[in-house]
Amino acid sequence: QTYVAGIEPSFPPWASVKRGEYVGIAPDAVRAIAKQQGFDVKFKSMSFSSLIPALKAGKIDILVTGLTVTPERAKQIDFTVPWWETKLDVLVPADSDTNMITALCCGSNVGVQTGTTNYEWLKDNVVGQDVDLSIHTYDTDTTALQDLLIGRLDATFLDDDTARAFVGDNPERIRIAGQIAPHPAQVYALGIAKNDDDTLLKTLNMGVVELYESGDWAKIIHKYMPDAAVGKVPTEMPADVPSYETPIAGLGS
């Protein structure tokens, strides 16, 4: 059995391309799961906006990237059990005295990548609360960060892991001003097409848990994020996601 994994490899450390190879936590983990569960996996790169139609058209079988689970998205696709929980970091220029509070008020210009749950969080929790803040939305994190360095932005919001990677590369230019733990929790998972036949969902759910239990999951995480604390898998499951209703496919109770 060969499954095609759709990947948008511009999201390190979860998915990227190095010398023509798909690397990152998500593809490494899926390769390991495939080996364990006895199926083959082939990767296919395409833009994020195309992944969903591709899944529905059967061009790909699995979405492999740092894919955040939301109830809204769960209406269109099924998610495997979540394997990572991420926080929201506020990044500011290294030489600025902006802190968590001033980043979110007082005429501050804040950048965030569109379509991310970070953006949703900002919209839901800050906008309309009568704070003096303008949100600028970006196609990619990198452009937002570039604008932070130029000074068009006072702060950017992004996933903790990505933020750490960026700061790791440029410690003298950017620093993390603080962290937000959104509620409901932001968790990553793999995505697959909604399907009456839940064989693939079962296999992947089982694979995710077994990978964690075998200890290989921690190895993969540490390969890309040496200092990260590895949480329990599955992590907290957001409410209103159909595929998380018990019994969970492949995991029994």
Added chain:
Amino acid sequence: MNAFFVFAWENLPALLDGLQYTVIIWIVAVAFGFVLGLLLAVGRVYGNTPLRWLAIGYIELIRGTPLLAQMFIVYFGLPEVGLVLSPLVAAMVAIGLNTAAYQAEYFRGGIRAIRSGQMAAARAIGMTRGQAIRSIILPQALRIALPQWSNEVILELKYTSVAFAISVPELMGQAKMIGANTFLYFQIFVVAALIYLVLVTLVTAVLDQVEKRYALRH
């Protein structure tokens, strides 16, 4: 199908918000490109050698590189020399500079199609070269270039979507945001496409009228 219309209706306001940016960038950029394009075309045809090569260099450099790269240079590169433009202005400038090169080539084609007697006749009644170019050559060149120039105008309408890369929430960007939220990418793109289609149809209708009104009678 019904669900589609509900979805489209719900998200229409956001798309129309984006449409405002699209239209304003498009109008300013096309107008800016028109003026610069005319100058480039005239420089390339009638200019002295340095001016001609300057125009050729500009046209080939711009046509040879992607708009996205040009936009990044305007947006992220200019601040290096102390010029920080807002995203909207940067988008207008970048797209304007870009379309100018293409428009210049269409105008040049128009100028080349004019019989040399027109210039001679203008000079013969005492016009300077500048006056002749302005009152005799360009009005005709523009009319000749119009059908092909309309390609550029329409193409540019859709190129405004590149502005999303530098955080201008234009029509296509709004559609992408909605798509990312709902994962109904295809549906929202279709709604956006319909808006573009309406716009393009309007623009083409106007240009058709202009073409008919100003057609050169040979």
Added chain:
Amino acid sequence: MIVETLWLNLPYLLEGAGVTVLLAVALLAIGIVVGLALALAQVYGRLGLPLLATLVERLFRGIPAIVLLFLFYYGISIFYDIGAFPAAALALGLRSAAYQSQIFRGAILSIPSGQMAAARAIGMSGAMAVASIILPQAFRQAIGPWGNEALSELKDTSLAYTIGVVELMRQASYLVSDNYGHTLAFYGAAAFVYLLLSLAATLALTQLDRRLAVPGFDTR
């Protein structure tokens, strides 16, 4: 360091450039054939044909490329398992055809009507006259605007990544996302490759323009 990264990744950029060229050639070829057919239908067609051609032209000029790509990739997939590359070539090719039809239409209309009359007068059929008298002259008129279109399309091949055709621009953006902070360097490198390709194309078109040059017409 950045130079080294660039050097190490050159093969991938070049591989991307190869895909870009291939796709550009394929889509322009489709564009010429279909665009010419649309233009001929618009100028010489009978009955509903001009209207139909205009409709097709408006549609393909009006709908954003990304939607065309979706329609041709996922839409055709319902009946036939089409690959991303052919789908992209088809979608972008037909879009280009719409633009090219305007270029060819303008060029055909610029040929004096006496040329057609003279061709018919020596017994040529309409099709023969179009093929051997009108089009060769129209092509010359079309070269300039066609160059504009070709260069636009060369860079618009990057749209094909939407459905997974990994070309030059995408290879560059892989590098950008994997080497944060060097946006301009990598896109700059890609832009340079595009520039070389465009200059080669412009040069080829200029040569063609010279080859087709006929005394009595401005060749500059």
Added chain:
Amino acid sequence: MPNLPLMRVERLCKRYGDKTVLHDVSFTLGQGEVKGVIGPSGAGKSTLARCLNGLEAIDGGEIWLDDIRFGDRHTKLDALRARIGFVFQDFNLFTHLTVARNVTIGLTKVKKMARAEAEAIVRRELARVGLEDKLDAYPAELSGGQQQRASIARALAMEPELMIFDEPTSALDPESVGGVLRVMRELVREGMTMVVVSHEMAFIEAVADDVLFMVDGGIHEEGPAEQIFQHPQGERTREFIQGLSHAEPDNVRDAR
């Protein structure tokens, strides 16, 4: 001289929209006959010439070439036109082809002749019009008179049974006119059947067997050249023939 009628025109009518441009035009053209067509501007001479070659669809009446009727469903107009040479007022040489190719293209494309064979004919026809040294020139490199002679050669190469000339000299400067008329005169001598629309009255008078004088889309008078020019019957014909010299004799210098 006229013997077998090569072409027969009967009650020919032609309209553009509401406007009737030709009405009830009838005449016959014998083998070897030279028919001159004259008349004021707008009379319909060019339209008639174009109809005779099937370049315009007709709205009424009949045109026969031998026993083939124009416009019949099974009549191949393309094939008919190949049997009729047409020379335009403004030459209409194919601008993108050399003179030689202008002449061969009908042979190779329409008559499907081999290139080598066609080239022999080209040399013969271009020599006949005095352009044997212009084989590789492009139309724009020729003077008007040379262009017109090349376009005559193009028509002749198809070995037409009938040549139609629509004001072949009126776009030419006076000195180039001579060369073209000389070639036409040569054709007359060889016995070519011809329809000549022209304002060169002296020429028409000299070469035409029969002259049609057209006014307002109809034939006002038809007759032997001598009759039309020396003893015109119709009122309009007389006026036209007399009004032809522009250089009015009054010497304006004296009036200053």
Added chain:
Amino acid sequence: MPNLPLMRVERLCKRYGDKTVLHDVSFTLGQGEVKGVIGPSGAGKSTLARCLNGLEAIDGGEIWLDDIRFGDRHTKLDALRARIGFVFQDFNLFTHLTVARNVTIGLTKVKKMARAEAEAIVRRELARVGLEDKLDAYPAELSGGQQQRASIARALAMEPELMIFDEPTSALDPESVGGVLRVMRELVREGMTMVVVSHEMAFIEAVADDVLFMVDGGIHEEGPAEQIFQHPQGERTREFIQGLSHAEPDNVRDAR
């Protein structure tokens, strides 16, 4: 009639690349004089006409208008050209403008005249050439003769001191020629200084005071019109004058 010289041309030379097109051309043009220029094709007549209007840079010699020398550093050629009217063989009306705008554009753009004032002049000049009812027509809607008359009106509106005509009738059909010649004859009567390049020999003979016969870029013979046409001195002049009638008297019909 010639009195004060309005224009003086001295040893004028003009080259295109290696080719010398005009050499050592000298003559004077008096106020109110009408100078005819004739000669075979390629003699340099058009080139001369264009030089006289400063449309071509000259390579040697001098051209003076009154006391202003063409080509001097402080000479404004644009201003000079506004004093000289030029009528082209192929009219060159501005295709994108109505007849009225064609005539006013020089007044408003070059002479900076107010629109209303210019329009009065337009009416006057168009009436003079008989086109008062064509104000709002576009060039393409006019016949050749009408176009040429409009282009004469365009030149006249600038109130030129000198009019140059380069074969103003040779692109016209024979019937349109009359109207244009009539307008020119009117100008002669009004005493306009004119240089007329033309193949209309009868016309030149009738209106020109003095005729230049040009051959191969030089003046072969200059003299009063009567001398040139009735008693040409030069060998080439005689040949040219005699070779003008195309309709050779031999009746070819008899030769068949």
